[in-house]
Amino acid sequence: MSEVAVMSHFVLLVLHLFAAIMFAGAVFFEVLILEGIRKPVGREVMRTVEIAIGARARRLMPFVMLVLYGAGIAMAYQYRGVLAHPFSSSFALMLSIKVVLALSVLVHFITALTLSGARKLKSRHFQLIHLSVFCHVVLIVFLAKAMFYIRW
Numbered sequence: 351m352s353e354v355a356v357m358s359h360f361v362l363l364v365l366h367l368f369a370a371i372m373f374a375g376a377v378f379f380e381v382l383i384l385e386g387i388r389k390p391v392g393r394e395v396m397r398t399v400e401i402a403i404g405a406r407a408r409r410l411m412p413f414v415m416l417v418l419y420g421a422g423i424a425m426a427y428q429y430r431g432v433l434a435h436p437f438s439s440s441f442a443l444m445l446s447i448k449v450v451l452a453l454s455v456l457v458h459f460i461t462a463l464t465l466s467g468a469r470k471l472k473s474r475h476f477q478l479i480h481l482s483v484f485c486h487v488v489l490i491v492f493l494a495k496a497m498f499y500i501r502w
């Protein structure tokens with residue numbers, strides 16, 4: 351790899367990592383902190399908080415997602431040879447599963463945005479989407495690191 355290619359991969363990786371921290375951090379906060387205060391705070395206040403968080407997320411998260419997926423796709427392009435044969439190695443398989451899970455997160459995200467924009471995002475949907483995205487993110491981060499260390 352040339353010096354320029356190494357530097358551009360480094361820049362993409364740092365952008366991807368910061369965006370992943372912002373996105374995964376928000377998901378972890380919502381599931382581990384926010385869900386834990388549902389009972390003491392009460393239904394009405396919680397609903398107000400969820401609407402306010404939804405409005406803030408709708409403004410900020412599209413930019414975070416753009417950086418996250420943009421940098422991810424640009425890095426994945428450098429692994430295109432590997433991704434063309436997902437069953438050829440443990441690295442190829444883990445990276446492919448990571449990408450599929452990330453696409454599923456995008457579907458969740460777009461569904462949540464559409465529902466909340468149409469004011470159809472009920473607390474139950476809010477909870478289920480967060481729990482599902484939380485599980486996806488845990489697996490994605492695990493695979494993102496495991497693919498470099500675990501081999502079979």
Ligand code: HEM
Nearest residue numbers: 367370374418419422423425426449452455490491494495
């Ligand atoms: C929810 C979305 C995503 C999250 C939370 C996420 C998270 C991460 C994390 C934590 C890393 C490890 C960074 C490091 O080594 O320090 C990583 C690496 C990577 N991600 Fe993602 N990612 C997401 C979406 C995507 C997408 C959509 C793609 C491509 C289509 C992608 C492609 C990659 C690639 C190729 C690497 C390895 C880069 C390398 O070290 O060479 N990611 N991701």
